[in-house]
Amino acid sequence: MLSRMSVAAVPIVLIMMAALVWAPTPAASQNAAAAITFHKDVLPVLQKNCQSCHRPGQIGPFSMLTFKDTRPWAKAIKAAVVSRAMPPWFADPRHGHFNNDRSLTQTEIDTIAAWVNNGAPEGDPTAAPPEIEWPAGGWQIKPDVSVDLPPYPVPARGIVEWERIAVPAPFKEDTWVTSVEIMPGVPAVVHHMCFGFQKHKATTPYGEYQWMEVPRGEDGTMTKPDGTTTGPRDGVVLTRVAGTTEVTRRVGRPTVYHEGTNEFCYLPGLPFEDYRPVNAGMLVPAGSDMIVSLHYTATGLAVVDKSRVGFTVTKTPPAKKFLPQDGPEGDSAPVERQQANATLAIPPYADNHPGPLAKISFLKEVELVWFRPHAHVRGKTVRYTLVYPDGKEETLLYLPRYNFNWQLTYRTSVKIPKGSKMLVQFTYDNSTANKYNPDPSKWVHYGGQSWEEMGTPNMGFLVDREADEKGFLVER
Ligand code: HEC
Structure with a gap:
């Protein structure tokens, strides 16, 4: 469902570097491929990047806990990782840093592809990493x-x-x-x-x-x-x-x-x-x-x-305190949000319609810890641009292909000075090219159902607990 999305997003430089590093002689490369096994090389990647969803009771359609569970899916796994359809991750790597970035490195993709090309061998079970103890x-x-x-x-x-x-x-x-x-x-x-x-x-x-x-x-x-x-x-x-x-x-x-x-x-x-x-x-x-x-x-x-x-x-009271964007903080709310949702009107067949810009003003210094942009089936792209008090601008998150089926949280850590503004721009695709579009001939307005649209720029913030309790951060 996410096919091809981030192939274009892989910086060409990275691919070239990978090609340089991975340019062994044919014989050496065959030996390396032959040595790649499930337990030693593939399972560690699956544990880190796939098992959170691909185990019994979770949303992934099959389990990758063991060789037996995984082996029948080898070809599909190769296709999914080479196309970067899996694991789901949509952030353009040219902007921002995300500590829950679960996208695979080119080396990890190459390892999985080589394992599959070579018949997906099991290898020595004693070479496997310890099992993860999932709750x-x-x-x-x-x-x-x-x-x-x-x-x-x-x-x-x-x-x-x-x-x-x-x-x-x-x-x-x-x-x-x-x-x-x-x-x-x-x-x-x-x-x-x-x-x-x-x-x-x-x-x-x-x-x-x-x-x-x-x-x-x-x-x-x-x-x-x-x-x-x-x-x-x-x-x-x-x-x-x-x-x-x-x-x-x-x-x-x-x-x-x-x-x-x-x-x-x-x-x-x-x-x-x-x-x-x-x-x-x-x-x-x-x-x-x-x-x-x-x-x-x-x-x-x-x-x-x-x-x-x-x-x-x-x-034990932790060092930092979480403040949600729209929390009931009254006078000590970290931000003020403005967005003219009532003006959202996406014309029929429009393929790149900008929604109302959200402006979020920072009333105190905070550490921004996550983004969770939310739109519906016509959501196309979203960009978060921080404007510092001195006017300098920086894109902190850009999703070139927003996907309604995946409402991901992008976790980060960015100190935001008081007086900054975050501008959040969603665009919408109401054309026939959007395969999730239920009816391109309709005008689309703001609303809570998935055939209506929204562009909600959710974010989460931390403040220093002691400073906040003493009121240091509250002056407005
Ligand atoms: C956030 C949860 C999540 C993570 C992490 C995840 N998957 Fe998935 N995966 C899913 C869901 C849900 C589906 C079924 C819907 C779909 O295909 O998008 C799926 C489908 C698949 C499919 C089947 C595609 C098909 O052909 O039907 C493969 C193969 C796959 N995942 C491999 C992987 C691999 C390999 C990883 C790790 C590198 C991974 N997934 C990480 C949730 C996840």
Whole structure:
């Protein structure tokens, strides 16, 4: 599905260098190829770059834990790595540095190709690296605490609007959370699932799904594309008590609502947030709620989804503190975002339409630790450009081929001075050349469903915990 995407992105220089380094005599190269075996040479690459998805219970369609599991797929593996379709990774290597870059080096690709060309031999099992101990029960992290979300019946057909539900967080006292994982029950129907923490309000009901009525025409298109599908606006609020099917309508504002619902998300390719490697955490006050935003996709089969959320926690306050972009930080919010979503209007057949530019102003010095750009099926490219206070510009992330099927997080570490601005530009392809395009003859406006469009420039930030607590970073 991702074929050929990054072949063009490999810098020519790298290929030339690789060719120079890898120009042994034919005899020597044959001997080298003959010596390449699964256990000694291939398994270490699979462990590092493939097994996180390609093992039982994960999203990869087959397991690469053992020789027996892997061997039947040898030819497909070679094709997938040589075309750089696998592992999924879309960042243009000319910009930015990403510490979760799982793309293979040319040497690793050559090793796998040579192994396959040579009959994919097993080799000596004692030459294998130790097995990786993957967490049990389908988790990627080993949670200290977990929460079960209420079972959700997903219909076989129809549009399921984004819904929100409040669930009490599982912490009795103020708690430093160091990693978070949302584990979908039925990944095929979970379009996304996100949540943020919020201090419990007396007006927030538990166990009740709430969503806003979205006026739609007969073909499912929003008839009032005003860009406010997620806001706390007045409108028709629909509610349903978990475990029941009766839907109640009322005019007003939702009572299950929170600005920072995107703090933690499950999206395909985005399994978890882990702040342990950077000695950071997020302080969750006692008595907080999790405001969960759910978006299910009907797949033709009615199922009941039972998703779970897991956390690791620490008693020792970490050195750095995580601040989400749209968090409930009030006066100490790290950034201010401006984006005229309501003006998004992609003409029929437009093959390279720029969306409204997002401008994010930095109100304090932060360490930028991740990007998670989000668009839908017509998303084509996205570029994050940092403008420093002195006017200097730098591209920190460029995705030349955005792919809706992979909502990846690009992890980095960039110190951003106060007074900087991030400009984020998405482009869209509404032409027939976009194979994911459901209907090129339609105008496309802002909206939460995948045939509508968005261009959300999500980012995550760290600040020094002590300095932040003393208010050093807050002056505005
Ligand atoms: C982030 C998760 C993820 C990682 C990491 C990953 N894969 Fe995949 N892989 C998938 C998923 C999901 C599919 C099925 C959908 C698709 O083909 O894109 C897949 C499909 C494949 C296929 C089948 C393609 C076909 O012909 O149908 C091969 C082969 C493959 N992966 C090899 C690899 C190899 C080799 C690596 C490591 C170098 C790797 N993958 C890393 C998730 C992953």
